[in-house]
Amino acid sequence: MGKETVHLIVNPVAGHGKAPEVVASHVIPILDHFSIPYKQHITTAPRDAGHIGQSISKHHHAASSESGDKITVIIAGGDGTTHDFIEGVLDLTGKGQGQWEIVILPLGTANALYSSLFPPSAPSPTYNSLKSLSHPPPDDILPKLYSLFAYLDKSSSPLSLPITLTSLLPPEATPANQETDPCSSTIVVPSHVVLSTSLHASILQISETLRSAHPGPERFRLAAQQSASKFFDAKAKLFPTMTTIDGSGGGEVEQWDLRKGKFVKPFTTTTLHTEKDGGHILDGPFAYFLSTSTVDRLEPTFVISPPTSLHPDTSTDIHAQSKQRWIYLTVLRPLRDPAVSSSSPEERGEIWSKRAFEVLGQAYQQGSHINLTYSTNATATEVKGEGEVVVELFRCGSFEWIPLDNQQRQEGEGDGSRLVCADGALHLIPSGGRAKVDLRDPTEGGWSFAIWA
Numbered sequence: 001m002g003k004e005t006v007h008l009i010v011n012p013v014a015g016h017g018k019a020p021e022v023v024a025s026h027v028i029p030i031l032d033h034f035s036i037p038y039k040q041h042i043t044t045a046p047r048d049a050g051h052i053g054q055s056i057s058k059h060h061h062a063a064s065s066e067s068g069d070k071i072t073v074i075i076a077g078g079d080g081t082t083h084d085f086i087e088g089v090l091d092l093t094g095k096g097q098g099q100w101e102i103v104i105l106p107l108g109t110a111n112a113l114y115s116s117l118f119p120p121s122a123p124s125p126t127y128n129s130l131k132s133l134s135h136p137p138p139d140d141i142l143p144k145l146y147s148l149f150a151y152l153d154k155s156s157s158p159l160s161l162p163i164t165l166t167s168l169l170p171p172e173a174t175p176a177n178q179e180t181d182p183c184s185s186t187i188v189v190p191s192h193v194v195l196s197t198s199l200h201a202s203i204l205q206i207s208e209t210l211r212s213a214h215p216g217p218e219r220f221r222l223a224a225q226q227s228a229s230k231f232f233d234a235k236a237k238l239f240p241t242m243t244t245i246d247g248s249g250g251g252e253v254e255q256w257d258l259r260k261g262k263f264v265k266p267f268t269t270t271t272l273h274t275e276k277d278g279g280h281i282l283d284g285p286f287a288y289f290l291s292t293s294t295v296d297r298l299e300p301t302f303v304i305s306p307p308t309s310l311h312p313d314t315s316t317d318i319h320a321q322s323k324q325r326w327i328y329l330t331v332l333r334p335l336r337d338p339a340v341s342s343s344s345p346e347e348r349g350e351i352w353s354k355r356a357f358e359v360l361g362q363a364y365q366q367g368s369h370i371n372l373t374y375s376t377n378a379t380a381t382e383v384k385g386e387g388e389v390v391v392e393l394f395r396c397g398s399f400e401w402i403p404l405d406n407q408q409r410q411e412g413e414g415d416g417s418r419l420v421c422a423d424g425a426l427h428l429i430p431s432g433g434r435a436k437v438d439l440r441d442p443t444e445g446g447w448s449f450a451i452w453a
């Protein structure tokens with residue numbers, strides 16, 4: 001039997017535009033060395049990675065009698081290119097099939113998924129396939145090829161990649177709105193890295209409006225300065241996990257207890273007594289609200305969700321894992337800050353803005369923001385002090401985000417709590433509606449995604 005053909009999907013505009021050169025000079029010679037047949041596809045427009053994926057799938061299944069065969073794609077670009085690919089090949093009807101194994105070449109800007117799998121501080125992995133090369137890649141390129149060498153070695157299985165599906169739901173039909181809104185339909189948005197609202201989504205939105213004046217990364221800093229004082233009026237409902245990887249039942253909503261160093265029953269939420277679904281409710285306003293199931297960081301050193309890991313068997317305290325799949329939520333609610341709640345409404349935004357920069361800045365210190373508590377004198381924060389936790393870190397099976405500010409906004413104000421960001425792409429929740437966020441485990445559908453790492 002011949003070797004499988006791998007497909008290279010190359011985004012020429014990702015990051016600094018280096019992907020085509022790195023692939024030609026370093027990746028293709030390695031594939032040639034191991035006599036691995038390949039086809040190269042260059043993206044020509046946004047979302048093209050998805051169209052390329054659809055075409056690969058069509059040809060593969062037409063040529064193969066075993067339509068369930070896995071297909072390996074090497075994606076050279078950033079998280080956005082992988083997002084485009086997944087969105088394109090995902091078939092939510094349940095009829096489609098596709099077992100995709102992905103090799104990532106991190107040639108984008110942030111490369112959140114890759115840097116979570118291969119953190120810059122971790123010791124360099126060793127690979128037999130690397131040792132067999134007569135000309136090893138140069139030192140600046142080698143750290144970008146670990147996923148490729150993991151694929152070539154095949155010494156373990158690729159890691160399955162859960163996909164988050166966010167339904168943007170219109171308002172529930174009531175006798176009053178039934179006639180006015182008969183055509184509203186639900187949009188479902190997949191994401192594999194991050195689904196966020198509030199500050200994170202707002203920064204991405206505002207930074208786009210600054211792109212022409214500030215083409216460099218400083219537009220993110222400027223956007224953060226404009227957004228950090230904002231409060232986002234919404235309510236969140238967190239639900240337990242329903243399924244486990246081994247099918248052995250569901251779990252509870254849990255919250256990180258920094259003093260115990262483990263997840264425990266939620267202690268800053270209000271339990272929903274009226275519903276039998278075990279849900280927990282979080283009242284706003286919110287400043288930061290970010291969910292992920294796959295990454296602990298959004299950039300190589302910005303570790304926003306330290307307990308999140310794709311590896312099934314990490315057994316240090318913080319990673320203590322059951323076989324459940326979780327959505328991890330990192331939440332900041334400004335009115336929990338005594339310095340904010342004791343100030344006048346006019347002063348609150350400015351006071352909170354400083355706190356937001358202080359807390360999120362700690363994420364760059366190996367994710368130590370999750371150890372902060374409010375001090376009793378209310379002006380400063382402490383590390384693992386006696387006061388309330390600053391960052392609320394939850395894990396759950398699914399959640400709903402219900403925007404409560406539906407007013408029309410002025411230009412430049414952003415879209416408030418109706419804005420959601422899925423792997424960098426922005427979407428708007430219909431006015432009066434909500435976002436329902438679920439995790440689809442790869443084993444559930446006719447399709448699956450796995451990452452070589």
Ligand SMILES: Nc1ncnc2c1ncn2[C@@H]1O[C@H](COP(=O)(O)OP(=O)(O)OP(=O)(O)O)[C@@H](O)[C@H]1O
Pocket residue numbers: 011012013014015016043044045046047048049077078079080081082084107108109110111112424
């Ligand atoms: N040929 C193309 N021309 C213009 N845009 C493209 C092209 N091919 C892909 N794109 C778009 O480029 C965008 C940026 O790609 P990507 O997100 O992978 O890189 P990045 O933003 O530099 O990295 P990261 O997402 O890791 O920060 C994607 O949204 C994708 O849709």
